[in-house]
Amino acid sequence: MALLRKINQVLLFLLVVTLCAILYKKVRRGSMVKNAAGGGAETPAAAIPVVVCAAAGRVGAALATVHSVHSNTAARVCFYLVGLRGTLPRVRKWIEHSKLREINFKMVEFNPAVLEGKISPDSPRPELLHPLNFVRFYLPLLVQHHEKVIYLDDDVIVQGDIQELYDTTLALGHAAAFSDDCSLPSAEDAGTLVGLQTTYLGYLDYRKKAIKDLGISPSTCTFNPGVMVANLTEWRRQRITKQLERWMQRNVEENLYGSSLGGGVATAPMLIVFHDKYSAISPRWHVKHLGWNPDARYSEHFLQEAKLLHWNGRHKPWDFPGVHTELWESWFVPDPAGIFKLRHDNS
Numbered sequence: 514m515a516l517l518r519k520i521n522q523v524l525l526f527l528l529v530v531t532l533c534a535i536l537y538k539k540v541r542r543g544s545m546v547k548n549a550a551g552g553g554a555e556t557p558a559a560a561i562p563v564v565v566c567a568a569a570g571r572v573g574a575a576l577a578t579v580h581s582v583h584s585n586t587a588a589r590v591c592f593y594l595v596g597l598r599g600t601l602p603r604v605r606k607w608i609e610h611s612k613l614r615e616i617n618f619k620m621v622e623f624n625p626a627v628l629e630g631k632i633s634p635d636s637p638r639p640e641l642l643h644p645l646n647f648v649r650f651y652l653p654l655l656v657q658h659h660e661k662v663i664y665l666d667d668d669v670i671v672q673g674d675i676q677e678l679y680d681t682t683l684a685l686g687h688a689a690a691f692s693d694d695c696s697l698p699s700a701e702d703a704g705t706l707v708g709l710q711t712t713y714l715g716y717l718d719y720r721k722k723a724i725k726d727l728g729i730s731p732s733t734c735t736f737n738p739g740v741m742v743a744n745l746t747e748w749r750r751q752r753i754t755k756q757l758e759r760w761m762q763r764n765v766e767e768n769l770y771g772s773s774l775g776g777g778v779a780t781a782p783m784l785i786v787f788h789d790k791y792s793a794i795s796p797r798w799h800v801k802h803l804g805w806n807p808d809a810r811y812s813e814h815f816l817q818e819a820k821l822l823h824w825n826g827r828h829k830p831w832d833f834p835g836v837h838t839e840l841w842e843s844w845f846v847p848d849p850a851g852i853f854k855l856r857h858d859n860s
Contacts, residue, residue: 666739673820692799
């Protein structure tokens, strides 16, 4: 009897410990969601979640993206506006004192501490090292209660119904869908796109053994991660975030893709992790390179037919010099504080 009593006591103790562990995990998960959400409207699971980053100097760009999405759909959309702590109050004030006051949104604080030891500060383009460039790596930690999510860069304007992009089919086992870089539209002056990086050779250092061992041909077409449809369930199952972080850490140690190549340090890890494992976004839903060269112009008919325009590159439509700025400015929401202003010339 004494032995049986002792066994029962041990079993009871293990049960209590197990219950405490489960309770701790639930409380901790709830705390993460609360800290990330930071207020805003309720987020119905049926709403289309759209993630847009709002950097301190580019809030006007992010809200132009939001405005274009909101105005061109009848679907329920919840915007997750991601920023650093000091920027979020300004974003909220801008929304609440503008025509965007009716949108459904959540403010999400991104903690740059997660990037410590994963980025080498040696880029000739420091803007590529901004913490918010890596938000897309951590989508499952920032967006809760959704299986599928859309991520958009802040230099994007949406002209189509976002429901169509959301309905993009992801193949079994694919955690994301992107648009590849090889099917470029014809510019009126094709010479202005010379030097554009569209293959893995432009992003990875093939002199390094770790890159060679991947077995990826350097002529393989790249994709642009500035517009993405992600399956968060599959993302978690494959531990995509951990894979991306491992390649970031290896780059710090071995300089595998360097910040002077291609799109800097944010694109290369995604090219590695998602190589041959992503679904396709329709080319009309990602017309790219409008910011590549201020002299590169596309036909007005082509741009009007496009569902989404992306000014990736150095030349942004809110700055000088830019191209097709009139298309972007039609969605600009003036800053009620008068801080963010458009630059139409070089003054």
